[in-house]
Amino acid sequence: MKHGRVAFEGRIQQVWEDQGKVRLADGRRVGETEVVWLSPVTPGAIFALGMNYVDHATEIASKAPDEPLVFLKGANTLTGHRSYTPRPADATNMHYECELAIVIGKSARRVAQKDAYDYIAGYTVVNDYAIRDYLEGFYRPNFRIKSRDNCTPIGPWIVDVADIPDPMNLRLTTQVNGVLTQDGSTRDMIFDVPFLIEYFSRFMTLQPGDILLTGTPKGTVNVEPGDEIITEIEGIGALMNTITARTL
Template identity: 80%
Template structure:
């Protein structure tokens, strides 16, 4: 099942995918452009993996990490499908990052990899933009990069975990203005989904609604105001976003 959070007729509502339409709880079916899309989950903690694909690490001239490189993001960063993300006027390289997002479904503490999937509610698509010239260093991702307002579109759908039998074999694609610029597969993650659940839950309790962004493969390209960026993950959905300019 694919579900979403939308704003329609002055209130926030749950909605479901229904043969290419958005179905409301009262049964009405709408075109996706008739509603305002919100992030499909109200997050607790947001964890983000840096350099979780070796080819992306090589692309930006970094050594692939030997253990997960993780940072936290604020809820202010999330924005929904078909929303706008600002590019600072002093950015010299701002690129998208198509990422599989894990949504935790129940409290998880000291979970073994073999049991990890039992703690996942579902998956969605995230696009975790980075302003590369703001980066301070390998071990300290600059706060200005990853906690900017509206810098992480997410959605459109939250897909039930049961509907994704193998999240470690999904195709990821990014298109900029209709041109394919990034292709990869979740099978190439350095630290896979079960490992991450085990890793985090070994030292903290994951809570329902926590979100884990799992990194991006190579193919990141500088984007400019006016560009439409579509990040898509097989079986989960296509997330549309448009870049606008904002004074730094």
């Protein structure tokens, strides 16, 4: 099942995908352009991985990491489907990152890899924009790169974990103004979904609503104001976002 959150008729509503339409709790079906899309989950902690695909890691560094390179993001970064993300006026290299996001479904502490999927509520699509001009170190993105307002579109749907039999074999693509620019597969992750659940839960308790962003494959390119970016993951959905100019 695919479900999400929107603003419609003056209130926030839980909605479901229904034959290409948005089904409201009262049973009505509306078009996706008739609602304002929100993050499909109210986030707890947001964990993001850097360089978790071999091809992308070698694209920006000399070698792939030996263990997960993790940083935290603020909830202020999240924005919904069909939203707008500002490009800073001084940016010379701002790029998208199509990523599979794991949504935690129940409290997880010291979880073995074989049990990892029992702790996942579902999956969604994330576009985790980066402004490379502000990079302090390739392995440790700072706040100005990854924690800007509205720099992380998410959604439109969460897909229940039971509906994705193998999250480690999903195609990820990005289109910029209708042109395919990124094409990869989750099977190329360095650290897969079960490993990440075990890794994080060894030293901290994951809570319902926590989100794990699992990295992006190669193929990231610079985007400019006016560009329309669609990041899509097989079986989960297509997430649309448009770049706008910011003068300050």
